[in-house]
Amino acid sequence: MYHDMELLYCVKAQHSGYKKQEERMKKLLLVLMIALIASTTLFAQAAAESVDTFPDKPVTALIGWSAGGGADIVFRAIAEVFPKYANGQPLVIQNQGAAAGVPAITEFMKAEPTGYNVLHWNVAHVIKTHMTKTAFTATEFEPVLQVVASYNYLVVNANAKWNTLAEFVADAKANPETIALGNAGTGGGNHMASLLFEQATGTSYIHVPFSGGGPAITGLMSGQCDAVMANAPEGIANVQAGQLKVLGVFSDKALDSIPAKTGVDQGVDLVLEQWRGVVVPKGTPPAIVAKLESIFKQCIEDPAYIKKMQELGSIPTYKNGADYGKLVAFDDARYEKIVKDGGFGDKYTK
Template identity: 30%
Template sequence: MACARAHALKRFRQTGTGVPTTQGDDMIRKFFPSPAWARAIALSALAMVAGTGWAQSYPSKAVTLVVPSLAGGAVDVAARTIQPRLAQELGVPVVIDNRTGAGGQIGNTFVAKASPDGYTVLMNAGSTLFSGVYRKLDYNPGDLIPVAMVATAGFLLVVPADSPFKTMQDLIAYGKAHPDKLNYASTGTGNSSHVGSEMFKMLSGVQANHVPYRGSSPALVDLVAGRVDFMLDNKASSLEHVKAGRLRALGSTPRRVPELPDVPAISEVLPDFHIEGWMGIFLPKGTPPAVVERLSAAFRATQSDPAITSRLSGQVGQGVLMQGEELRRFIAQDQQRLRRVVEHANIRAD
């Protein structure tokens, strides 16, 4: 009998089958009531071990930071600003890959379809991912998970220095009284400059024609020359022209800027107006949580460096750090706000 009980107990421990009958065996049954429960414990233990393994071994080689824009653009400048400190935090080289084309979608697609191992990371303007201006994509935006926001960029509403419009109210009054007589420049169809200008039109009642350019530089050349009437441009590229007297700033967003204390925020005239360029870090869906946390910690350390945030603020707008639930809420609100404008103006970039 004792031999039979011992054999049954051994089989139970090994396979989860058999029914122990002694008091000691009842204790085993108390803590391991079913084979399924025992398997669940084993799987949880394996997951913990695997997660610990990822955390301990990652990264073991260079990390590629994909930037879907040309060298010298705002996102590229921000990436190269954080690159050295990020490499220091990770303990491996960080290689920037400028994978351009299709308004950033080639780079986005490349990362979305990359192996979810933490070695291929996307840095891009968040608005290009979530505004809905691209209807035909080779990936699902949900295939990219946000890790961190690292920088924001404000905009200025600018007109030529000799423009008759001295205030936003002047521009709005003329645009409403003379439909389609105004022409506005943007840095490209579907980007924040375009969507923001359409938001301005939607909220103010102004009617104006869109003239897209390939970047700020050619657009600003024509604006300074008076060939277009106004533009919502990145503060980093237009502020120098305002300071030099070549352009006049009528408003700023998302708030007043310290360099132009007398220029009102656009929301002071149009309370529902809010658009803010932001740059984020994204990983392919399915990246192990331990890897996501390792990268998150590296970006927290990088963005806590005053020298990094100071350089970002001077070059692209403002160095920031937003992660976790706060970032998810921001993205949801930003997406809702932008898509409302995109649908109203029927903006399509593909």
């Protein structure tokens, strides 16, 4: 009997101990849950405050083309209004135009995904990934938005012997590989435009690559080439100054800012549209990407930017990150086929 009572007492004591331990565990879990909720709330508030104050230092825009080219002109126009929408912080333009921007873009792959490093991205870079082997793909980076669209055109010195696209093509057919046709860099968009122009007209040229659209225009004016396949706004200021003339613009309709008939109107069935946009490293926080999109969207909707682009033959064009990403992917597939079918470059021919 004594042993039974002792056993019962031990069981009750043990049960009581378990109950107290259970209560302590419940209290501990409650404290942990409260702490977790509090820390999550604080983290969310800190993140929101971080986005609200972004940027709190200069943002650097890397451009894989030389100063004075189309990319440079467009992004400097954005930089002029950028502080108005970016907490007063500037957009610092960094030009690295060697080898059609490939070394610069390769280096950009190492950039921290903080939102303070952005990259100019255009169809020329997409084409380059198919013309030759590169460390990056066309869809390597996170798309932020498209900022402009433009068309290629053929430009020559004002005193050149050709006054129309038809005259230029006729001369090229009669004298193959004697006309030196400049472009912004081997394997880039303007080089591809030149190759497609050759294909569409049955002509052939001496292709002269430069380190960007600006240097190509300078080369034309200094006699290093006879003509340049350019992309707005390259050389338009020189056209307006009477130093150069445009023989034809490869758009689907005439443009008020470019004094020339379209290629289609002159018997060349060719439309060459290019786009420019902003991308950032993969892994950049979505909230920061969204903030950058908002800032750049306000920049390209600014009257000063719109006026500048219209004066220079470019069309301010907004596509959000998702739609811009689809455009990049579409042109990636499109130019892969064009390069393969045309036997251009060396990536698919070796």
